[in-house]
Amino acid sequence: MNVLSPAVAAPKTNAGLEPILKLAPVVPVMIIEDLKTAVPLARALVAGGLKALEITLRTPVALEAARLIAAEVEGAEVGIGTVLTAAQLEQCDAIGAKFAVSPGATARLLDAADSAATPLLPGSGTPSESMTLLERGYVFQKFFPAEPSGGAAYIGSLSSPLPAVRFCPTGGVTPEKAKAYLKLKNIICVGGSWMAPKHLIAAGDWAGITALSAEAAALGR
Template structure:
């Protein structure tokens, strides 16, 4: 499955980090119950790879990605754990080569026109705009649409349930990434029903790219 296909499965890609495998499995099931089929598990906790391995076996409908890829050696590990795509906060040729060698579709992070040019030169036409809000948000993406009309973005970083529709209304946005579907307080009290409700609301959003 290509990145182009993955980012069009749903309008919101939850960006997740977990303290335990059990927590990750419960959250993933709650998200799936709410209609969210794609998620990104970030390598920010020791449990991350084990969570990916467990969640990847949860359902054939679930597409599990690995986030915060910053070193080439992480790609092969992610594939072994069952990840079906990778996400990086930035992009280097070494990361691109590692993704290709591991056979892991990559969503590379960019924040500036120069970084976009580097990603395009490596063959990418869908990128992660990160950190979205600090890097200029909706106005920046509107400005980038002119010189990069064929490029599509998955903005991530500081996006909320309230701001997501503004991003998804842009013609160059295919989906958004965010952590608002799994508030820490809700996860801590194991309120999986609340997470399913948040997932249902997110899955109901309609990007301009999907309705065109």
């Protein structure tokens, strides 16, 4: 009897994320400080080919920014990041988010995700954490923090013992480092913020952000 079979055969509770995560090789991780920049920033990212957008719950305007982007930016697939609690997952449902992202996973959060409308991309950082998520059907996982935890070499080493898992590494990822991740067979995409630097946002240089987004969208091809 193969004792690993139940884990591999578990319901794929976030399998519906695959089309969203495959929209582009990079998911922008957005920290929106000024609500006025939300829509033009999202439009610039989408124009460059990055349609799956993660708006992190790190500022007071994050949820309202997500609502505005979902309502006003054609082609944007709006996700909510830094989801830590069941209550925040409920907020994702309330605004109709297409996905939610957490830096890690707790039993309470995963229990809430079982009944949530918003599919969750939970975070893992060790084989044990990844196995725990896999037992609950999470074949798509965020790997965080990617670079401090060992980078592409570390994640690549997980491919053989954990062949069912595909990761979205986030944390310290740059364009050059993204190339190394995207060569790995257990990577579905990467998360990063380099295509929307603060100085371009402050300057309202949306064309510059679109150009950087187009470069990011072409990675791994």
